[in-house]
Each structure stands twice: as structure tokens, then as C-alpha cells.
């Protein structure tokens with residue numbers, strides 16, 4: 001039933017479609033996901049990556065649509081995370097002669113998964129593997145997205161198997177970038193970058209320098225659509241995203257209990273708007289943290305609000321702060337705010353976490369006490385306006 005799809009002469013997509021996956025480690029996937037694997041039919045049949053364990057039978061059927069899996073000579077494991085290596089045991093069980101090619105770090109990780117029953121061939125940048133009419137080349141791309149990551153280049157096909165880099169979480173029957181809506185494609189690629197790749201932007205910039213010199217006709221990532229018509233655009237966007245240059249924009253994020261903190265969020269939002277700063281405001285009770293993070297990637301200002309609750313913040317704010325701490329770019333401007341009663345613990349905790357996350361906090365936590373009054377909103381509005389003016393004047 002599951003078929004393979006030829007993406008270039010002799011090279012087949014044999015991945016798994018996760019039509020109904022909606023969540024992975026904090027990341028919402030409203031359009032599902034794809035775990036791409038690729039089969040190269042050459043003298044030595046070579047499989048590039050596998051897919052998650054749940055989809056092992058789908059992967060094996062797609063491979064069997066082209067060749068008896070027992071004929072596989074090499075499995076190249078570009079990345080040991082379970083969405084790409086989770087089916088490796090099943091593949092190797094059906095391909096008893098196959099050797100696994102991976103980075104040195106990948107070998108260490110896969111050894112804990114496979115035991116010592118299979119030969120793992122470590123490769124590094126510059127190493128090559130002849131598989132017949134093709135010679136595969138390997139480039140290490142550590143921390144894009146784990147220390148083990150590498151990419152595999154097939155120069156004869158001008159094809160880069162980029163693994164996580166350039167991926168998007170989209171489940172589609174189409175395989176190529178020019179077959180889907182460009183807005184959805186680039187927005188999905190941006191959300192993926194913000195939530196998966198952003199903390200490793202320095203390493204991504206290095207990796208881009210390595211792969212940017214390759215003669216590329218196609219980039220086949222391990223998630224989503226294959227790039228063939230929009231390669232310059234996605235490369236340019238990756239260069240811009242990995243530079244982590246903020247735009248003149250703000251994100252206001254809050255959780256409110258009885259409305260006071262929500263009204264403070266409105267005052268902050270209006271303060272930014274009055275200064276012409278592009279702003280997006282999110283109530284954490286109804287917003288998705290991975291969507292918010294896509295805006296945080298661009299934002300010069302991030303304002304986070306919660307009232308004091310049980311001497312800390314509301315749970316939704318706590319979850320957001322934990323997520324932000326792990327992902328956020330450094331050196332931006334943070335603003336803590338929230339309503340308080342007998343204790344100021346909530347806004348002060350936000351300020352503390354924002355500082356730990358690498359934000360600069362030029363304002364003291366913005367707080368109201370017991371019941372917010374109209375003049376509180378006016379004061380917050382003025383504080384934000386003055387802050388923006390000061391930041392602009394400082395250049």
C-alpha cells in the first residue's frame with residue numbers, strides 16, 4: 001500500500017507522513033509532520049535516515065516498493081534523534097548486511113541504542129563514501145540540532161540531505177516546495193527555526209557557510225517539503241534568522257487572574273503602538289507557546305506578565321518562561337509586569353527569569369497593587385513610550 005516517490009532519477013522518498021501528529025516537545029504542529037527518509041538506488045543501495053519507531057512498517061513498505069530491504073548496503077544516519085533513528089533497529093533487522101554510517105557523536109549515541117551487534121562507521125567533514133556511480137560526501141553540522149548532526153551531499157545529483165536543517169512540520173501529499181502555498185511553507189520553516197534551531201544559531205551560521213558553497217539543485221530535509229525552486233530564498237532566510245538581528249517589534253505575553261494583568265498588557269501594547277513599534281499580544285490561556293516563540297525570534301522587546309499566585313506566577317506563565325529560557329535569543333529587552341496584592345513575587349520572579357534568559361531589563365517590574373486604577377495604565381503606557389524613545393536615541 002505505501003509507495004515510494006522518485007525525487008530524482010534513482011533517488012526515492014520513502015518517509016512517513018504523520019498526518020495527525022499535533023505536538024512534539026512543546027511545539028504545536030497544526031499541519032502534522034513528516035519524517036523523511038531517502039533511498040538511493042546505486043551499486044550499493046543506501047538509505048538516508050529512517051523515521052520514528054511508530055512508522056517503521058510504513059518506512060519498510062515504501063522501501064520494499066523499490067527494492068528488497070535485504071539489499072540495503074548502507075544506512076546513513078545524519079542524526080540520532082528518535083524521529084530519524086527510531087526505526088533503525090527495524091531496518092537493520094530486515095537488512096542484515098547493512099553498515100551504519102554516522103558521525104563520531106552519532107556512533108556514541110547509536111551504540112546505546114543498537115548495542116554492539118552492528119558495525120557503526122564514523123565519518124567526519126570531508127570524508128566520502130563511494131556507493132557506485134555516486135560518491136557521498138559528509139559535512140558535520142554539530143548542534144543543528146544535536147551534537148551528532150551531519151548532512152550528506154550527493155554531488156552527482158547536486159542534492160543535499162540536510163536532516164533537521166531547512167525542515168518544516170507539514171504533512172502533505174506533495175513533496176516539493178513549489179507544490180504548496182509559499183506563505184504556509186516559509187511560515188512553517190520560520191516556526192520550525194524559532195522553536196528547534198534558534199538556540200544554535202551560531203552553529204547554524206557556521207553550517208550555512210559550509211553548505212552555502214555547495215552546488216545545489218535540491219535540498220532534501222528530514223521534515224516537510226523538499227526545496228528545489230526556492231533554495232536561494234530559504235538559504236537567505238536561514239542567513240537572516242541565524243543572525244538573530246531583532247526588528248523594531250515587541251511581543252506582549254501574559255496570564256491574568258481577574259483582569260488586572262490583562263489591562264496592564266493592553267497598556268503596554270498601546271505604548272508600543274503609539275511609538276510605531278510592531279507588536280503582537282498573547283493571552284497565555286488561549287495562545288500556543290510555539291506560535292509565540294516565532295514572534296519572539298524577531299522581537300526587540302519581550303514583555304511578560306503574571307499576577308502573584310501562590311508566591312510565584314500563574315502556571316501558564318511558568319510554562320512559557322521555562323520555554324523562553326531555553327530558546328530565546330540573548331541581549332534583547334525584557335519587561336516584567338503583573339498585578340500584586342500582599343506580595344510582589346510574581347512580577348519579580350518574571351524579572352529574574354528574563355535576566356537568566358539573557359534579557360536586559362531597563363525598567364523595574366511594572367506592578368499594580370490590589371486593584372488597578374486608570375492612572376496605573378497611563379503610567380505604564382508612558383513608561384513604555386519613554387523606553388522606546390530612549391532605546392531609539394541610544395541607537
Ligand code: FEO
Nearest residue numbers: 081083145164222
Ligand atoms: Fe528531527 Fe532533531 O530531530
